[in-house]
Amino acid sequence: MSHSLAVLGGGNWPPRRRGVFVAWLSVTAAVCIHSNTYAEDAYAVRTVWNEYTESDLNISVFVFRDANRNGTYDLEDHPMSGIVVDSGGVGQTASAVSNASGFANFSMSGTERDVEIKNEGTYRFNVDVPPHWSVTTGNETQTTRFEVFPGSPADMVALPAPSLVGLAPDLHIEGHTTKPFTLSVTGAGALQQAVCDEGGNFMFPVEPGDWEISSPDMPRPRQIAVVATPVRITQSWLLQEESVGDLSRIEVTFDDLQSEGVLKIPSGYAGLRWTNFVMTHQKFYDPEGYRNGVLSGEFLAYNGSGHPADVSREKPFDFLGGYFGVSTLRAEGETLIITGWKGDQETHRENLALSALGPVYVAADFRGITRLNFRTAHYWQFTSDNLSFRLN
Template sequence: MKRGLLFSGAVIVAAAVGLAAIRGSARAGTAEDYYPKRVWGSFEGGQMNTSLLVFRDLNRNGVYDLGDRPMSRVAVELDKPNGSTIMRLTNASGFANFRMSVTQRDFEVVDPGHYAFRVVPPPGFSVTTGNASQESDYVVSPGSPGDMIAKTTTHPVGLAADLTISGVAAAGSRVSLTGPDGVSAAAKVGPDGRFSAPVAPGKWLVDFSAGGATERRHVVVATAPVVLSAFSGKSGSADPPLPVEHVVGFDDLMTSPGVFEIPSGYGGLNWYNLVAMHQRFTDGPGYTNTTMSGEFIAYNSSGHPAQVFSDKPFDFTGAYFGAGWDDAEGETLILRAWRGDEPAYEDQLALSANGPVYFAADYRRITRLEIRTQHYWQAAIDDFAYRTGP
């Protein structure tokens, strides 16, 4: 009985399928049906981007080559054939994208004609590639993704930070800088003790003198402006530097694009309220622009004060700092250090989402470092350098 019922049901199902086929709801197909060739010449009706890449020219050689990085939040203007100008900011990949379509008339590039691109560098940056302005003619091309193409495409535009050494000296101080070429020059010190001097990449000596006290700093200028910690103006020599040098770039903490609280013991130091993440995990342009090595970067969690500390004294050599978000442009970073319970150092510097500054701290024999922002925005941090004992 059971076998007969099952067989009868199978017959009914087969009959139903056959009836559906007769009624035309299904039929056998051919290769031409399943893999049709496109008939070219008609308008696609779609869209594509016409783009320009802006990169950080880290070696300042005017060529987009290995080691260079995309630069986010750079203004790129597009002059259109009708005389109007529109602006787009570069994204986390360094591209300023303008939508192109012949049929979608609310896009940026819709008419054939002559178009001109112009990169507007942020304050403190200069073009290294000599092509801030570029031009091209666009023509209608039915069947292309946007039904329009550029007769010539854009070339990457490189930017590099204008290099300076700056800082704050005691009132009445004299500051002299000696460059890699051995030439020395005095820096102008303002009434508030602040000074800033344009420099070239390489090794520099900075000599301070005030009230009979002198101090010499050795500074390496690389890809970013350098901010020196304050000159104390006190007599006596500083403690000699500890012998073992370290640099942490936060790339060995994680392998996935998330956030990771930096644990105590990382790099032999203790960490509090500092988080590491992939530079593109958020939309903050400053994280992309501050990353100097690898793909990961650190920041003070939720913009609140963070600390690095150790039972054994360590030297804080310095680090790259930037503002994580463009809404925090000009945020003030406050750094304080202690030896035990005794305050030892304090400095302030301005942060930018456009790119980092290197803070040359040279804090000797400290046991605790506090990293704080005045308005509780996140400070991006990379290549944290320090020294420890043997």
Template sequence: MAQSSTGRLFSLMVCLLPLALPAQGQENGYYPLRDWTGPNGGSMNISSFVFRDINDSGTYDLGDRVFVNVAVELLPPSGAAKMVRTNIGGYANFNTSLAQADAEITQAGTYTFSVVPPPGWTVTTGNREQAIPMSMLVGAPGDIVADHLPVPVGLVPTPEIRGQAAEGAEAVVARGPDGEAVPALPAEDGWYRLPVTPGRWTVGAQEVEVGRDRVILPLKWSDEARLDGEIVTLGFDDLFVGDQLMKVPNGYGGLHWENWVATHGRFYEGEGYINTMMSGEYVAYTSSGHPTAIAGDQPFDFIGGYFGVAWSSAEGETLHIRAWRGDTLVHDDEFALSAYGPVYFAADYKSITRLEFSTEHYWQAVADDLRFVTANSHQ
């Protein structure tokens, strides 16, 4: 079909208009083109990303979480290694610049990025060390570019069960999913440890479910029967509608809460808040590091929960947990906390009325996914 004069005029305008606008902007100096013949003189980051490989898949995928404050070393073509820690996004950023002498990468060559796992953690992705060539590219943000970026590095804790043997108790032996007996190994200060694999284990007469996180056992097991009801997991995410910080209110999970605060994991930018998160984006912590409590109008079971410490400057802080049945103290446990990932305390406290938590040096303990059976959870 023949094109009308109006159609030809419109097509001509469409073709000419984009050519005219940039010319006007350039004449005014509003939209200058870059002169690519000289160096930029600035900087850019080449980053190593580290994550908690929650499902132990060996790749960064859905459900995995960033790992904060992990040490990453950079070995240059010549000279000593330089160390940077991962930030709240899981990135260890190494500054790259030809012009800035204090940058970590200031010349072309092959650089080795090496993740240093915290004690008790191993790499799942098979790339703890990555050698990456760097080359000059005048006009790039730092005038140096990487051949390729570092591939994400995943870490998991080495599974183990830890406990304290009561005085005069027989040697502890555990049986794994395959039925093989595993004797406990001595740890420190009267503790024992059991090197285990994920699955259901029997320690003495008690069954313990082991995942990818380290499990702490109570000093003694409850003799009472578990309450008849569903296990309810409290992860604190359902408390929030947009806010990032709140005092945990009475009634949450059908319990009374004393001196507990719930917060978004990134609110304080503390490594332990982020590294202790097990589900969602929120955790709870002991307000100002002072003693806290959880109580019930009716007896309840405390099945267990995940615990860490808010800051790596308090690595190894001791958490004390005591459980009461009325006026009677029925459980008194303690264990060390880490800012590099939680331990699961398999409490299995039954028919208690009050839980008390305190840290030895008043650093903030962080908790997530606490599990209870309460009167309100009965079917």
């Protein structure tokens, strides 16, 4: 004990080292006292609730892609990124863009001044609906009242909080042909007829469901299912003379290679050779199209660095179709060129405009090819999901 006391009192230590030790002991004691105080305060029960917190908090409008168009956010749906929401109320207006999780955030506070919502009153929130999209929840514009509420996280509350907003694309069947077709589309209790325009383009507005397309210029009527996205029909699809069973059909979703991040797709995946295709989790990159382009699961694929990408096989195979978009709103309307090759001979070609807001389904039916090439006209990344093949 005397030895310990001697050490604490300095003992035989040199004056310089004794000073260092005493300073260390003082700091340690102060830290311990502070830590105990902090621990007590950290778990203290709050008893005064009418004092201002003097902080801010986000209030959000959640935007989602309503896949089944039922006006309810359910398991089939996905958050939408890149949607502009405007707010207006007492004193100022503001805009926000929905983020990777679908939230358009507006800061609010009853005490802070550097926020979007800082005054009591009624505020309006309006979704800037993209062209060729519709609101399924009936609330393109909604209002809510904000009131100061001391003691809440932001000293202000919304009564009620803004409701979520569902969007769905206006559905249609479109295509391009070099032949002057007169087409009939039958389904959902409706019959439509149209003649291709001078450029060989056609488009029918449709509802979800099974549709039959026929023409005197087609070898046979064909059926197409319209589900959650617009459909692009290729000339190859229109002109196929015989039906082939789907016994060997495979669907590539990119959800079974890894659980996160990004990965160069290896050859052999789904029995095919992949060149310059990369798969990624929908939230790995910031631009909107990587999230909005997902059809199923959480993964999709894109062309590395925006350059051409191939799918190939020594033995001929069929490309039945898939879902395609563009990676960012900065490239909205970018053109995707899909070509099918048998050996050195080009046998199929299709051009289509892409969107970062959501994919379009391409009904291709490219048969007997050994290489499938994808490239964009201006070298932006396209996105792809749920590609279907038949391996003969």
